[in-house]
Amino acid sequence: MLVKLLSIWLLFIHSSWEMIPDDDSSCYQQCFHQPPEACPNPGSACRCRQLTNCKRAAVCCDINDDNFQDALKCGNFTADSVEALHIRNATLDELNISLPLWRRLRLRYMTITDGHIRSVAGEFAKHSVVSCLNLSSNGIGKFERRALVYLHNLSFLDLSRNNLSEVPSFKMEGPMKLDISENPSMMCSSVQKALNRSDITFIKENSTVCFKSTEYHWFNSTDIIELSQLKRLQEIETECYKNCTCKPHRLDIVMGKSPTFTVAMNCSGAKMLSLPVPLPLNTDTLDVSNNNITSLKELSHESYQHLMFLYADNNQIRSIQPLEGTKFMSNFDTLSLRNNKIKTIETYLLSNIRFYRTDSTRHMNLGLNKLTCDCSTARDFKVWLLTKFEHIRDYEELWCDNMNVRVIDLDETKLCQGEQEWTDYIYYVITVEVLLLVGLIAKVSYDYWVFKTSGYLPWPASKMPKLPCDWLCE
Structure with missing residues (x-):
């Protein structure tokens, strides 16, 4: 019985000793x-010493x-004897942790700071x-x-204020806090x-930035990218329209404003009947090719x-026509509308487009x-097409639906002949009417x-019957 009580007492003492922390927790602020x-x-x-105020802790310097x-x-x-170590001002060509x-x-707790170390070699043991x-x-x-x-x-893991170009590999799962600022x-x-x-x-x-990579063409406007901007990339995919894919296109830098990512949205072959609404924020590229869209009216939507x-x-x-306004x-x-069902292209709408050289x-x-070709097509649209051929790169592939001829091959003298004769006739009529009025x-x-x-009226005015309005003259 005494042996049993002694065993219980020793077990209680051992459990209590395990519950009491070996070290002062205040010593382990900021990773010791x-x-x-x-x-x-x-x-x-000796450039190392164990601390007296923190149990099982040590400091090494120089x-x-x-x-x-x-x-x-x-x-x-x-x-x-030691579970927390801080090494200050270490000058090493290589820190070999093997x-x-x-x-x-x-x-x-392992801390090595404020030194000069070129690289970290080896690997921590599996039981670390x-x-x-x-x-x-x-x-x-x-x-x-x-x-x-x-x-x-x-x-x-604190790797701040170093010259790293990549985030090193670390454990594959579990929550972790990471500081890679000022690299x-x-x-x-890699980030x-x-x-x-x-x-x-x-x-x-706020102080974590990264350097652009040549593999990412959307970093074409600046060298340094903030971490908040990279996080925006993750949000882009969640905002994407159903059955579409969204990717960053470029980073726009505007003086006085925070840099923003533009979005490229691909909905090609998604069996759409209309343009997607709404678009993700700052979408500047949309591909809706190979669908069954019949109208462009959604282009007026604010998104x-x-x-x-x-x-x-x-x-x-x-x-x-829905493009107007x-x-x-x-x-x-870029506006690409190849192989659609467009019959008429309004020249007045196209004339408002400012093309650059x-x-x-x-x-x-x-x-x-x-297109349904007529005199207007030959006289107006064809002329516009030929003057803008550098910007309408497939202008030679525009055909007429009502005749087997390309738009650029239309003959204005043939298509506009009937209309020209009628116009000349009208001009003659107007001329005769003006002359009669003057006479x-x-x-x-x-x-x-x-x-x-x-005191008398000449002929034939004297032979004309009087009208009710003649009293005005009398």
Whole structure:
């Protein structure tokens, strides 16, 4: 019975000891970060020391390639004696975390800051229990590919103020806080991969930027991209129209405004009967080719105000008249309406389009539409077409529906012959009427003058019967 009670008491003492934290929790703020004052005395031969105010914690300072291992050994660090370590002002060509001294320690908090380290080599052991790793302010330029992959307990990683171009690989799952701020050479393509993970929370987003990559053509207007702008990329896909795909197109930089991504939306072959409404915010490119769309009336919707590129080939569109008065007609760069059901193209609408001299700016595709050709087509539209052929690149593919001839081959003298003869006749009639009116005014004036001077009306005015209105003259 006594032995049983003693066992219960020892178990209680052991459980209570486990419940009492070994260290002061205030020591482990910011992943165990100590000020320069905590360093060993400058005259001390050993550049590492264990702290008296924080149990199982140590600080090393002024470490270099020559004294690195000796400094750790003289500190008499063991797996039981140290679980938090801060190394300040380390000057190393390479931080090799595969060395036996790192595997011997069972660190939970590992901090190496304010030094000069070119690269991180090796990899943490599979049994590592590091949960907080701070390697900030060292100028680190490279991590070996698998350096951090075995840190399964990692919950905080600070790589700020270095020269990294890529986010190193780390554990594949579980929530984690990540600080990669102030790495001016960081590539956006690498940051984007980290952003795709929902379990990562970025620290200091306002000072986190990335450098554009040649693989991403939508970074064509600036070199430095903010993290908030990259996050916008994730939102683009969620805002996309059903059965369509949305991708970033470019980054617009406007003085005095925050940079914004424009969206390219692809709805080709989506079996649509009308243009999609609404478009995602800042959509400037829309591809609705190979559908059954019959009208462009949705272009007047407010969500189309930023649209510049519209590809609507191989549809059932019958008229371009809904384009009149839309912002698209003033802003567009490309309008492609090939192989539709357009019968009439209103020249007055096209005449308001301001084309530029360069071929690469603002153009239309209208080919494979069969128009109803008449005198107006030959006299007006054909002339407009030939004067803008640099911008209407498929102008030779416009045909007439009521005759087997291309629009650019229409003969105005033949199509407008009947109308010209009728016009000439009308002019003759008007001329005769004007002459008769002038003669009538002259005869009335002469009769009035004769009546006033001689007192009688000349013939034939004297033979005309009196009218009810004659009393006005009398």
